[in-house]
Amino acid sequence: MNDLKEKLEAFYNCCRKQHLKITPQRVEVYKALIASSDHPSAEAVYARVKQVLPNVSLDTVNRTLNTLSRIGAAFIVEGSGDVKRFDGNLENHQHFKCIKCKKFFDFYHDGFENIRVPQKLGHKFEVLKTTVYVEGLCRPCFEKENKVKLD
């Protein structure tokens, strides 16, 4: 729980640094995001925030999520063109996505922590973030797939 306080304090500082107002809506969106470990969509965050602030609008949630990702308090998850998904986990981690059920799973692997991009790329681009993105089938989907093939 102390963790939450620390994160909130860091978030406040981040806002102040960027001259962004600390509004209840922003705080609740941020809290909802870091409380959801499942890479929620804007809609999902909206539903959660609504429990605390019943009058909040979806637009505000969307705008706020974009703001969070702009100031570096959240990430937009690399996906494949479906609904936008957000991630409040700032620690280095990788994503696995099931192409069937579209669920995301986090994974950590020391070898992927500090991937170095080739020098050539570093010269041509300002690199901000590097992730290993894995696609495939989760176990339930894989089993379904195989059953179908056996029929």
Place this chain on the structure above:
Amino acid sequence: MNDLKEKLEAFYNCCRKQHLKITPQRVEVYKALIASSDHPSAEAVYARVKQVLPNVSLDTVNRTLNTLSRIGAAFIVEGSGDVKRFDGNLENHQHFKCIKCKKFFDFYHDGFENIRVPQKLGHKFEVLKTTVYVEGLCRPCFEKENKVKLD
């Protein structure tokens, strides 16, 4: 040019294997996709196919692109929730995305060719594709950004 013939032949076989009809629309969508190295959107593929088949509908292009990605003849590029983008390049390569102008750049790096996922992950999931996804600013956008800051 022989390359194109080979790819088309492989594509035909892929369709036959999946009991998919080889229609002119499908062939043209596929050709348009592998002819565009810039990770085109459905809209862009549509424009290109229309030059050959003026009556083709956007829906058909969309459906076909999804079909292609389903049978493994194309990929949906990992992005960040904007317009879907497709990639007909099946060779192992990585993507850099500029978060400002949203352009994608391919890059190849031997070290990233055969990334091995941790065993734990291999047990829990059927891994189909692994890419290193790099985000940042391309040179033009980086320079613009810095100019703004200096004003």
Place this chain on the structure above:
DNA sequence: CTCTTATATAGTAATCACTACTATTTAGCT
């Protein structure tokens, strides 16, 4: 080569996520 049939297509209309707009409210400063 013709027939048959399941599949694919064109041409909409509908849906869904996201963004834009405007009047109102409010955080943060003095």
Place this chain on the structure above:
DNA sequence: AGCTAAATAGTAGTGATTACTATATAAGAG
């Protein structure tokens, strides 16, 4: 407490993708 720029609620709007339906056609059988 009062001021002001920024943020919000409550729409309406936009743009991409999908769904629907009648028509057309690819591919296998005879």
